Amino acid sequence: MLKRIAIMTSGGDCPGMNAAIRSAVRVALHEGMEVWGIYNGYAGMTNDEMEQLTSRSVGDIIQRGGTVLGTARCEEFKTPEGRQKALDNLRRHGIEGVIVIGGDGSLSGAKLLADMGMAVVGLPGTIDNDIWGTDYTIGFDTAVNTVLDAINKLRDTASAHRRVILLEVMGRNSGWIALASGLAGGAEHILIPEMKIDLDDICQQLIQSRDSGKKYSIIVVAEGAGSAAAIGEKIAKETGAETRVSVLGHIQRGGSPSAFDRILASMLAERAVLALSQGLSNIMFGYKTGLIVNVDLGDAISYKKGIDPTMFRLATLLS
Numbered sequence: 001m002l003k004r005i006a007i008m009t010s011g012g013d014c015p016g017m018n019a020a021i022r023s024a025v026r027v028a029l030h031e032g033m034e035v036w037g038i039y040n041g042y043a044g045m046t047n048d049e050m051e052q053l054t055s056r057s058v059g060d061i062i063q064r065g066g067t068v069l070g071t072a073r074c075e076e077f078k079t080p081e082g083r084q085k086a087l088d089n090l091r092r093h094g095i096e097g098v099i100v101i102g103g104d105g106s107l108s109g110a111k112l113l114a115d116m117g118m119a120v121v122g123l124p125g126t127i128d129n130d131i132w133g134t135d136y137t138i139g140f141d142t143a144v145n146t147v148l149d150a151i152n153k154l155r156d157t158a159s160a161h162r163r164v165i166l167l168e169v170m171g172r173n174s175g176w177i178a179l180a181s182g183l184a185g186g187a188e189h190i191l192i193p194e195m196k197i198d199l200d201d202i203c204q205q206l207i208q209s210r211d212s213g214k215k216y217s218i219i220v221v222a223e224g225a226g227s228a229a230a231i232g233e234k235i236a237k238e239t240g241a242e243t244r245v246s247v248l249g250h251i252q253r254g255g256s257p258s259a260f261d262r263i264l265a266s267m268l269a270e271r272a273v274l275a276l277s278q279g280l281s282n283i284m285f286g287y288k289t290g291l292i293v294n295v296d297l298g299d300a301i302s303y304k305k306g307i308d309p310t311m312f313r314l315a316t317l318l319s
Helices: 017-030 041-046 080-092 104-115 140-161 176-185 199-211 228-239 259-277 297-302 309-318
Strands: 004-009 034-038 050-053 097-102 119-124 164-169 189-191 217-222 243-247 283-288 291-296
Touching: 004 017, 004 041, 017 034, 017 097, 017 259, 034 041, 041 080, 041 104, 080 104, 097 104, 097 259, 104 119, 104 297, 119 259, 119 297, 140 164, 140 176, 140 217, 140 243, 140 259, 164 176, 164 228, 176 189, 176 217, 176 309, 189 309, 199 217, 199 228, 217 228, 228 243, 259 283, 259 291, 283 297, 291 297
Parallel strands: 004 034, 004 097, 097 119, 119 283, 164 217, 164 243, 189 217
Antiparallel strands: 034 050, 283 291
16 A cells, blocks of 8 residues: 655646645545645656645635645656656655545646656546536536626616626637526527537527527627627627627636535545556546546547536527
8 A cells, every 4th residue: 555645736726736746645645645735746856845734724715716736837747867867756755655636637647657656646627518428527517617607787778778798708719517507597599619510590590589588698609619709799790689798707617616526636646546546547537427437547538528418408408
């Protein structure tokens, strides 16, 4: 069994990372392992920003968004020399295994570290929900609920002024946030990068809806599908409707994690610690059909997770 492991968060922060950190530390201590925290992601690994953690170190953090370990970009780690420096730092502290929490870029770094001989287990932590091998990533549920709250509020003002309101949400390469929040929020249209957009058709539908007595419309736009401002200008020109645009921005990353994200993060982190204690490496833990599953780390970063077409079809039908 490994005697000393480390945990780090990397890439974009997301609600639930702290819950995972807390779970990993306390489970590891229960298993008789020593736990170190790596600050500021791979930058901290290469710069030797590490310290031992205790149970008290992770007290009062389960309800906090962001990450107490911090996160940062690190160009140095992308080089062979940088990765060797990071590995040397880990070994100098006697660290035998690392838990990496993050998105596809962070997990790609974890794979490189595992290929160098370090025991590594990855956990999917990103609001984008775009990691292959898991139905849900840590942080996604909270982000969707943040967007849903915005949709609920925008409905009030859209109805009062009979406007078309476009809400631009995060999702440069993935439309999961837009799709889930749009479906839950009853959006009239959901624009995502994975689906072809016909603005002329959308404009015609908006005109028909207005002519049939509909007072307002909500359109959720993933940033990767196009600029909500530009789309709003075309809609206003083609339909004559008064349009407004709201860009939600980085507020989607923050906030206290939902109950689902806290539980998911805690369960995934427990399994990661137990896997390391059993000598396993080069895997990622995810959540599939209600079960915690492990997938090959290489597969997780190589395959692309697509949008659920049945969910998109349902959202279109219900609009």
